[in-house]
Amino acid sequence: xxxxxxxxxxxxxxxxxxxxxxxxxxxxxxxxxxxxxxxxxxxxxxxxxxxxxxxxxxxxxxxxxxxxxxxxxxxxxxxxxxxxxxxxxxxxxxxxxxxxxxxxxxxxxxxxxxxxxxxxxxxxxxxxxxxxxxxxxxxxxxxxxxxxxxxxxxxxxxxxxxxxxxxxxxxxxxxxxxxxxxxxxxxxxxxxxxxxxxxxxxxxxxxxxxxxxxxxxxxxxxxxxxxxxxxxxxxxxxxxxxxxxxxxxxxxxxxxxxxxxxxxxxxxxxxxxxxxxxxxxxxxxxxxxxxxxxxxxxxxxxxxxxxxxxxxxxxxxxxxxxxxxxxxxxxxxxxxxxxxxxxxxxxxxxxxxxxxxxxxxxxxxxxxxxxxxxxxxxxxxxxxxxxxxxxxxxxxxxxxxxxxxxxxxxxxxxxxxxxxxxxxxxxxxxxxxxxxxxxxxxxxxxxxxxxxxxxxxxxxxxxxxxxxxxxxxxxxxxxxxxxxxxxxxxxxxxxxxxxxxxxxxxxxxxxxxxxxxxxxxxxxxxxxxxxxxxxxxxxxxxxxxxxxxxxxxxxxxxxxxxxxxxxxxxxxxxxxxxxxxxxxxxxxxxxxxxxxxxxxxxxxxxxxxxxxxxxxxxxxxxxxxxxxxxxxxxxxxxxxxxxxxxxxxxxxxxxxxxxxxxxxxxxxxxxxxxxxxxxxxxxxxxxxxxxxxxxxxxxxxxxxxxxxxxxxxxxxxxxxxxxxxxxxxxxxxxxxxxxxxxxxxxxxxxxxxxxxxxxxxxxxxxxxxxxxxxxxx
Amino acid sequence: xxxxxxxxxxxxxxxxxxxxxxxxxxxxxxxxxxxxxxxxxxxxxxxxxxxxxxxxxxxxxxxxxxxxxxxxxxxxxxxxxxxxxxxxxxxxxxxxxxxxxxxxxxxxxxxxxxxxxxxxxxxxxxxxxxxxxxxxxxxxxxxxxxxxxxxxxxxxxxxxxxxx
Numbered sequence: 001x002x003x004x005x006x007x008x009x010x011x012x013x014x015x016x017x018x019x020x021x022x023x024x025x026x027x028x029x030x031x032x033x034x035x036x037x038x039x040x041x042x043x044x045x046x047x048x049x050x051x052x053x054x055x056x057x058x059x060x061x062x063x064x065x066x067x068x069x070x071x072x073x074x075x076x077x078x079x080x081x082x083x084x085x086x087x088x089x090x091x092x093x094x095x096x097x098x099x100x101x102x103x104x105x106x107x108x109x110x111x112x113x114x115x116x117x118x119x120x121x122x123x124x125x126x127x128x129x130x131x132x133x134x135x136x137x138x139x140x141x142x143x144x145x146x147x148x149x150x151x152x153x154x155x156x157x158x159x160x161x162x163x164x165x166x167x168x169x170x171x172x173x174x175x176x177x178x179x180x181x182x183x184x185x186x187x188x189x190x191x192x193x194x195x196x197x198x199x200x201x202x203x204x205x206x207x208x209x210x211x212x213x214x215x216x217x218x219x220x221x222x223x224x225x226x227x228x229x230x231x232x233x234x235x236x237x238x239x240x241x242x243x244x245x246x247x248x249x250x251x252x253x254x255x256x257x258x259x260x261x262x263x264x265x266x267x268x269x270x271x272x273x274x275x276x277x278x279x280x281x282x283x284x285x286x287x288x289x290x291x292x293x294x295x296x297x298x299x300x301x302x303x304x305x306x307x308x309x310x311x312x313x314x315x316x317x318x319x320x321x322x323x324x325x326x327x328x329x330x331x332x333x334x335x336x337x338x339x340x341x342x343x344x345x346x347x348x349x350x351x352x353x354x355x356x357x358x359x360x361x362x363x364x365x366x367x368x369x370x371x372x373x374x375x376x377x378x379x380x381x382x383x384x385x386x387x388x389x390x391x392x393x394x395x396x397x398x399x400x401x402x403x404x405x406x407x408x409x410x411x412x413x414x415x416x417x418x419x420x421x422x423x424x425x426x427x428x429x430x431x432x433x434x435x436x437x438x439x440x441x442x443x444x445x446x447x448x449x450x451x452x453x454x455x456x457x458x459x460x461x462x463x464x465x466x467x468x469x470x471x472x473x474x475x476x477x478x479x480x481x482x483x484x485x486x487x488x489x490x491x492x493x494x495x496x497x498x499x500x501x502x503x504x505x506x507x508x509x510x511x512x513x514x515x516x517x518x519x520x521x522x523x524x525x526x527x528x529x530x531x532x533x534x535x536x537x538x539x540x541x542x543x544x545x546x547x548x549x550x551x552x553x554x555x556x557x558x559x560x561x562x563x564x565x566x567x568x569x570x571x572x573x574x575x576x577x578x579x580x581x582x583x584x585x586x587x588x589x590x591x592x593x594x595x596x597x598x599x600x601x602x603x604x605x606x607x608x609x610x611x612x613x614x615x616x617x618x619x620x621x622x623x624x625x626x627x628x629x630x631x632x633x634x635x636x637x638x639x640x641x642x643x644x645x646x647x648x649x650x651x652x653x654x655x656x657x658x659x660x661x662x663x664x665x666x667x668x669x670x671x672x673x674x675x676x677x678x679x680x681x682x683x684x685x686x687x688x689x690x691x692x693x694x695x696x697x698x699x700x701x702x703x704x705x706x707x708x709x710x711x712x713x714x715x716x717x718x719x720x721x722x723x724x725x726x727x728x729x730x731x732x733x734x735x736x737x738x739x740x741x742x743x744x745x746x747x748x749x750x751x752x753x754x755x756x757x758x759x760x761x762x763x764x765x766x767x768x769x770x771x772x773x774x775x776x777x
Numbered sequence: 778x779x780x781x782x783x784x785x786x787x788x789x790x791x792x793x794x795x796x797x798x799x800x801x802x803x804x805x806x807x808x809x810x811x812x813x814x815x816x817x818x819x820x821x822x823x824x825x826x827x828x829x830x831x832x833x834x835x836x837x838x839x840x841x842x843x844x845x846x847x848x849x850x851x852x853x854x855x856x857x858x859x860x861x862x863x864x865x866x867x868x869x870x871x872x873x874x875x876x877x878x879x880x881x882x883x884x885x886x887x888x889x890x891x892x893x894x895x896x897x898x899x900x901x902x903x904x905x906x907x908x909x910x911x912x913x914x915x916x917x918x919x920x921x922x923x924x925x926x927x928x929x930x931x932x933x934x935x936x937x938x939x940x941x
Contacts (some may be wrong), residue, residue: 132865
């Protein structure tokens with residue numbers, strides 16, 4: 001295959017419609033006779049519901065239906081949780097609270113009105129009699145002796161315990177010269193996609209057909225779940241994910257509103273729409289991270305790490321969403337990072353608290369892992385008074401060690417960690433940076449250099465290791481006019497599959513990317529698929545596309561060879577022609593061969609007409625992208641302000657389909673990490689009120705907070721798929737927080753400080769500097 | 778949310794005490810108070826209109842006096858809810874004679890929930906301080922009108938609110 005398009009920085013096919021505002025998100029869709037749903041949400045973090053009085057709301061102008069949790073009892077199953085951990089307790093979230101609310105924002109009632117203002121106004125007429133209960137907000141207090149359990153019939157607030165151990169940990173700690181202990185906190189954050197959630201449902205009683213438009217990353221799984229939750233025939237459920245304006249994992253889920261809006265449409269026989277407000281998005285769409293990690297590291301004096309033990313408290317919130325319990329276990333699997341650590345153990349305690357559920361947020365458990373292990377490397381370096389680069393290099397596996405087996409049971413596919421580190425040091429001019437730092441310190445200016453050498457687990461994944469299928473589907477159909485439709489189960493929400501899959505189609509079939517249309521998100525058009533998450537779209541979804549393209553190409557080669565009288569094996573596809581390699585005059589136009597498949601008069605004997613192929617690709621392993629990020633900050637000693645000075649990102653995601661999109665993914669992820677490191681924190685007060693409840697109180701990074709990201713790549717293809725691609729969607733959030741934390745700790749080293757918990761707000765940094773200045777000087 | 782501070786009123790403690798514990802006069806001091814009716818011993822039903830920026834609305838609830846030690850100290854309990862959320866709190870007021878005036882030290886804590894907590898959080902402290910300020914200003918005016926003459930100049934003491 002000649003690659004005219006794969007590997008080239010093509011501009012995204014999606015962008016013109018997005019930039020011009022011509023795209024259609026759920027809220028842009030309007031149906032005749034459409035009604036609007038609104039949800040009444042609990043202002044209490046923890047309360048018994050004595051009664052819900054809907055009588056006034058039902059009489060309000062425009063209101064056609066109002067329902068409480070009691071009214072729908074039994075009609076809609078609770079929110080599904082696909083993650084299963086042995087002996088985990090029940091934490092199922094009812095779609096509407098019935099007798100108790102367990103977090104601020106939990107829905108208590110729903111109503112439908114003829115317009116959205118009437119619906120909103122009528123919410124004020126619902127009277128709920130709450131009996132406030134003591135909220136449990138702090139996860140450590142939640143599992144302390146005597147804490148009342150959130151869920152009836154349970155003895156405490158421990159949702160599950162999960163353990164993973166590999167290697168001889170006892171021996172490691174026995175052989176250690178030193179043991180370092182540290183507690184680190186990975187704070188709760190709110191993902192904040194630009195488009196909030198939204199659902200539109202339409203029911204045709206004659207046909208019995210239910211159509212649900214939802215802003216989701218997983219249209220097929222949602223279809224199955226809606227059918228299950230409503231006990232409705234799956235064959236009559238049609239789910240569409242139209243344009244989706246970002247998800248970051250929040251839309252890799254099934255929410256009460258998706259089932260309830262569908263239910264309301266069925267009950268009313270009218271289309272019903274619900275659009276999530278930003279405030280609802282903050283309170284009632286999944287949050288991310290929220291782990292407390294207590295670390296113990298066994299080390300040798302030369303910097304060799306012998307063993308790592310980590311006790312994790314994972315704050316799950318009040319209920320399980322789709323993957324809630326699974327997320328911290330990914331931290332366990334990746335806890336040894338890109339280092340040869342022979343023994344490791346993680347003990348996770350999943351805890352119920354009166355908060356919104358945590359679940360998959362860009363990186364999902366792995367940013368927590370890199371944060372943990374990279375903080376360890378820096379602490380080891382500080383303890384031994386060695387450089388952070390030296391300690392990392394000392395513990396890297398060598399390229400010859402791949403495939404490399406970790407003590408946590410994973411097999412890293414391929415890697416050359418030294419190469420990425422060397423390139424990053426070169427791009428950053430590390431030596432010079434250190435000289436500059438020394439010079440500035442003399443002037444009492446506090447520059448810090450942070451290094452993160454990371455590996456992530458991506459391309460999710462083999463089905464054996466996934467809660468609900470790790471494969472992906474693709475159908476390629478060459479239409480009679482010669483245009484190519486690619487139907488992918490990997491439903492994008494900003495990743496650009498319409499571009500990258502078209503590049504692949506163009507190169508495999510020797511045509512132009514403009515001839516290739518990528519179709520996604522519609523369960524009636526696209527074969528059953530899994531969805532876009534876990535940096536899997538290209539590695540798994542793309543491979544399915546590639547394999548289907550190969551199948552179609554093979555058939556076209558046979559047709560073309562039959563027409564020109566040549567050997568199918570020798571046919572070449574280029575410039576919209578199919579010709580014999582040795583004698584290019586034996587050629588047919590691409591369109592002619594396609595036409596032959598449909599007209600079906602000149603096909604080889606026994607060949608079926610048509611030009612369509614479907615693949616369900618099952619990968620044999622995850623992929624393990626890696627790289628090195630270097631961050632330079634300067635801290636203002638007067639104000640505690642952390643300013644980003646430089647950021648170097650060297651990522652290795654294997655082969656690359658479109659470097660422009662790879663860079664975009666890396667940039668976006670790094671910016672989100674800068675958000676978590678410097679500003680973001682979901683704060684619940686002691687009463688369980690989310691006091692960072694909107695964008696005025698929850699600080700997201702802005703363009704002016706960033707510096708230019710100097711991005712470079714090394715290329716180490718994976719043997720796991722024929723494209724050699726690994727995935728890059730989460731690299732930024734996985735790699736960057738430890739680089740920022742390392743830089744801040746490094747800047748604060750003259751103050752005798754080696755670890756500060758995120759976010760590095762001015763106030764906190766100023767306090768650290770003020771408190772420790774005297775001690776050191 | 779915690780709220781503590783001092784204020785000075787231009788009247789002796791006995792007079793201030795009678796002002797603060799007389800519901801008909803107290804209702805005039807509470808900013809936005811539309812109704813204050815007896816609801817049992819030392820307990821009143823109250824309707825208060827209150828707003829922070831765009832988040833305004835009526836709160837219905839109760840106001841209760843406890844541990845009354847005339848004219849030295851009392852505890853004031855409030856419990857109200859309305860469309861913008863709920864407020865539940867309790868505060869201790871101590872009255873002390875000081876050169877013919879009364880110095881009031883107040884110290885209280887309130888739980889605020891719902892919309893007002895999630896959206897109005899950063900303005901809550903300032904709004905609470907403003908309400909306290911308005912309350913004591915109204916008390917001064919009430920005392921002045923009760924005397925039928927302008928009182929001596931008085932000033933609000935240092936007050937501070939602290940979010941928690």
